[in-house]
Amino acid sequence: MMRKIFWSSHTVVGLFTICFGLIIGFLVNDFPLIQFDNKMKLYEILNLFLTISIAIIIPFVIKKTIDDNRAIKSFLSDEIKETLKELKAINDFIKSCYHNSTITRGDKDSIIRKFNELEIQINALNQQLEISFKSESSNLLKELKEIYFIYDRYVTGDELMCDSYQKLDDSFYRDYKTHYNKLHLHLKKLIHKIHNF
Amino acid sequence: MEIKDTIVVAKDFTPTPGARYDSDGTKFSGETFLKSVLEPKFTKAVENNYLLKIVLDGVMGYPSSFVSGSFGKLSLEKTADKVLKHIVFESDDNPMRKEKIIFEIRHPKKK
Numbered sequence: 001m002m003r004k005i006f007w008s009s010h011t012v013v014g015l016f017t018i019c020f021g022l023i024i025g026f027l028v029n030d031f032p033l034i035q036f037d038n039k040m041k042l043y044e045i046l047n048l049f050l051t052i053s054i055a056i057i058i059p060f061v062i063k064k065t066i067d068d069n070r071a072i073k074s075f076l077s078d079e080i081k082e083t084l085k086e087l088k089a090i091n092d093f094i095k096s097c098y099h100n101s102t103i104t105r106g107d108k109d110s111i112i113r114k115f116n117e118l119e120i121q122i123n124a125l126n127q128q129l130e131i132s133f134k135s136e137s138s139n140l141l142k143e144l145k146e147i148y149f150i151y152d153r154y155v156t157g158d159e160l161m162c163d164s165y166q167k168l169d170d171s172f173y174r175d176y177k178t179h180y181n182k183l184h185l186h187l188k189k190l191i192h193k194i195h196n197f
Numbered sequence: 198m199e200i201k202d203t204i205v206v207a208k209d210f211t212p213t214p215g216a217r218y219d220s221d222g223t224k225f226s227g228e229t230f231l232k233s234v235l236e237p238k239f240t241k242a243v244e245n246n247y248l249l250k251i252v253l254d255g256v257m258g259y260p261s262s263f264v265s266g267s268f269g270k271l272s273l274e275k276t277a278d279k280v281l282k283h284i285v286f287e288s289d290d291n292p293m294r295k296e297k298i299i300f301e302i303r304h305p306k307k308k
Contacts, residue, residue: 109213109257116258119293126293145293149300157261157306161215163222 201247207255217266227266269305
């Protein structure tokens with residue numbers, strides 16, 4: 001029991017502190033290796049406080065701000081990647097319809113549902129960008145939405161939705177790819193632009 | 198302006214909006230929605246100077262053909278400013294729907 005008390009961390013730290021204090025006192029009194037000047041100038045005091053302030057601000061404020069900013073940007077990049085996944089799901093589906101040389105009413109309804117999912121994802125991205133980078137992202141979001149609306153208009157706005165349209169032809173697919181690539185590229189560029197905010 | 202009338206698309210028309218025209222083969226076209234639901238209520242809203250609320254939720258999605266055949270056509274006939282003065286949209290499921298329809302009203306496709 002006595003041994004346990006003697007060797008506890010509190011006892012060791014206490015002893016160490018006393019020894020350290022004795023050594024410092026011994027050095028300062030008997031061997032004045034360090035000489036203190038009791039007179040200090042005002043700018044030296046200010047300098048001291050400034051140094052202490054910088055030492056505190058850099059790790060606690062600036063570094064924290066940089067880390068938080070980086071985390072938000074990384075999170076937004078992930079949101080864009082999710083949007084790209086939804087877009088890819090539409091593209092894969094249309095691609096399979098084109099290669100199968102057939103498109104049914106059920107396929108068209110699936111396309112409408114997938115567009116709805118993509119819209120929900122774009123909306124999520126939009127709302128999150130507005131929280132963190134409202135002014136920086138407003139033009140980018142406006143541009144993204146316009147490109148999306150034109151893409152949506154091309155796919156679900158014309159002949160594809162008619163019951164008589166039962167096969168994706170080459171001309172449709174070629175123009176479709178142009179619209180798809182434009183939106184796809186725009187989303188990828190957005191990742192880089194967000195990191196430059 | 199006060200909201201005095203409401204259209205719930207899923208309930209008052211269909212939860213599965215279709216193509217642009219009846220002749221496109223789908224049952225619930227934008228043309229039918231315009232003629233049977235939207236235009237009569239919109240005309241009343243304009244005549245009596247009130248707002249018409251359109252609830253967009255509960256629908257599987259809005260193909261552009263439907264949006265263009267209904268809201269786009271109404272905009273071409275009555276002007277975008279007039280349409281947006283008397284119609285407000287609501288969508289909790291997918292707020293992008295509102296923007297998509299407003300985009301179509303402001304930039305209607307002539308067809």
